[in-house]
Amino acid sequence: MIFFQLFYTFLIIGAFTFGGGYSMIALIQGEVVGHWGWMTAQEFTDLLAVSQMTPGPVGINTATYAGYTAVVNAGYPAWAGVCGSLLASLAVIIIPVTLVMLVGSWLLSHKEEPRVATLMKVVRLAVVGLIAAAALGLVGVESFGSVGLNKQFIVSVAIFAAVFIFSWRYKKSPILLIVASGLVGLIVYSI
Amino acid sequence: MxxxxxxxxxxxxxxxxxxxxxxxxxxxxxxxxxxxxxxxxxxxxxxxxxxxxxxxxxxxxxxxxxxxxxxxxxxxxxxxxxxxxxxxxxxxxxxxxxxxxxxxENPIVDRIFMGLRPAVVALIAAPVFTMARNAKVGWSNVWIPVASALLIWLFGVSPIVVVLVAALLGYIYSLITRNS
Structure with missing residues (x-):
């Protein structure tokens, strides 16, 4: 049963992801954490940290990890989790891959079609909001600790501000920022 | 070849x-x-x-x-x-x-992840601003990303529904601008 739900959910996620890995994160968060409760919010944040550090497309990495964790969290053994992860990764690419093969060449020659362009413009605007919502959804006790003048909250806000500035303003690589924040966490919370 | x-x-x-x-x-x-x-x-x-x-x-x-x-x-x-x-x-x-x-469960790994989590939030938040510029967000259309973010975040609307509605709005808008 969970395999069927997993397949169907990731099929839909793949079909409705516009604008790359980050918007897929928003969709996976909505379905896997919000709708189905296959993962906790903290597991999801950990997954994002892991999938930013390993090679490959973020969308595939997130689907693979979410597929495995959903099945194992439902009480199945590890090998079933492996099947779940492969199923989720396959489901997430089926519709886009079919679309690319069917209409890719047609679109390459009609890329200036005004109706398609207007539609995509509005979708792209909504996707900006989608990703903002994903970030807002991650703001919570799991990521920052409880609000107040305690060590974890202050350190977390400082890390957030520093990573935001280095990522947005100075375009530093995510892997560098993740490794640095992990080191900061290790040092600060050990003393 | x-x-x-x-x-x-x-x-x-x-x-x-x-x-x-x-x-x-x-x-x-x-x-x-x-x-x-x-x-x-x-x-x-x-x-x-x-x-x-x-x-x-x-x-x-x-x-x-x-x-x-x-x-x-x-x-x-x-x-x-x-x-x-x-x-x-x-x-x-x-x-x-x-x-x-x-x-x-290892305490060292736990400390590392306590540092990582706020960083991940920042890494997801930062592209919002870059993407807003690429999508040409201005005063006339800023309501679209703001409304979609609030619908998902505050009202728990599925992002899939938001994308669908945006595509529909885009289609209607393209029909209106074409006829005028």
Whole structure:
């Protein structure tokens, strides 16, 4: 049963992801954490940290990890989790891959079609909001600790501000920022 | 001369295995493999493919692999390109997912993740502003991203519904502007 739900959910996620890995994160968060409760919010944040550090497309990495964790969290053994992860990764690419093969060449020659362009413009605007919502959804006790003048909250806000500035303003690589924040966490919370 | 399946596979295997930070980070490496090294397409064709892969739903890198493989060698070409692109990342993530739980309880790992979590939030928040600029967000249309963010975040509306409604609005808008 969970395999069927997993397949169907990731099929839909793949079909409705516009604008790359980050918007897929928003969709996976909505379905896997919000709708189905296959993962906790903290597991999801950990997954994002892991999938930013390993090679490959973020969308595939997130689907693979979410597929495995959903099945194992439902009480199945590890090998079933492996099947779940492969199923989720396959489901997430089926519709886009079919679309690319069917209409890719047609679109390459009609890329200036005004109706398609207007539609995509509005979708792209909504996707900006989608990703903002994903970030807002991650703001919570799991990521920052409880609000107040305690060590974890202050350190977390400082890390957030520093990573935001280095990522947005100075375009530093995510892997560098993740490794640095992990080191900061290790040092600060050990003393 | 037709490109060999194993060349397509190998090119995308390298692209998938050696880029960290998601699909867009793969663009320079793809360009080197597909345009400079193998000459499978021209510079402009490559840029068109990038734009189209972004416009299509799904995972950007997989869309690029599909389009390149399909245009070079048909369905088989698409298949080897996709498998090459995702093979190493999937194995990597699976190993991590399988063993993560066992060392997740470790106090050192716990401290590292306490540092990582706020960083991840910042890494997701930062592209919002870059993407807002690329999507040409201004005073006249800023309500669209704001409304979608609030609907999802405060009212728990599924992002899928938001994308669907946006596409519908876009379609209606394109009909209105065409007739006027």
């Amino acid at each position: 037709q490109p060999k399946y194993c060349d397509i596979f190998w090119s995308f295997l390298k692209v998938g295995a050696f880029t960290v930070g998601g699909g867009y980070a793969m663009i320079p490496l793809m360009q080197r493999e597909l345009v400079t090294k193998h000459g499978w397409m021209g510079e402009e064709e490559f840029m068109d493919q990038v734009a189209l892969s972004q416009a299509m739903p799904g995972v950007f890198a997989v869309n690029m692999a599909t389009m390149t493989g399909y245009r070079l060698r048909g369905k088989g070409g698409a298949a080897v390109a996709i498998v090459g692109n995702v093979l190493v990342p999937i194995v990597f993530i699976l190993l991590l997912a399988m063993f993560f739980r066992t060392f997740r």
